[in-house]
Amino acid sequence: KMENWVGILSRGVLTPKIVTNKYGGKRTDIGMLGCGIYFGSHSSTAIQYCTGSSNNNHNNDNRSKFLLVCKVALGKIKDVTKFDTSLESAPDGWNSVHGLRASDGNPG
Secondary structure, three states, rough: OHHHHHHHHOOOOOHHHHHHHOOOOOOOOOOOOOOOOOOOOOOOHHHHHOOOOOOOOOHHHHHOOOOOOOOOOOOEEEOOOOOOOOOOOOOOOOEEEEEEOOOHOOOO
């Protein structure tokens, strides 16, 4: 949504915990790997989380959507194959957590 872009451009990308604690935002989904900022390697996955920007057309498929393409430095990556909604940061010794899909040949 356009209003999300205004927030990102004015305050930067914030973790959900900062948004809720400092700015009074509401978290609607804890996420499969806890509170964090999620990035994906497939645009088809990311587009599922996009909603069209406000205009007179109420058909979400025909509304403008925004997708940010980033190069992300993940550091030392902990690969996981199971959901863990209790995560608040990467485990000790790791910089980030990477959720592997069962459909990528991993047990799930």
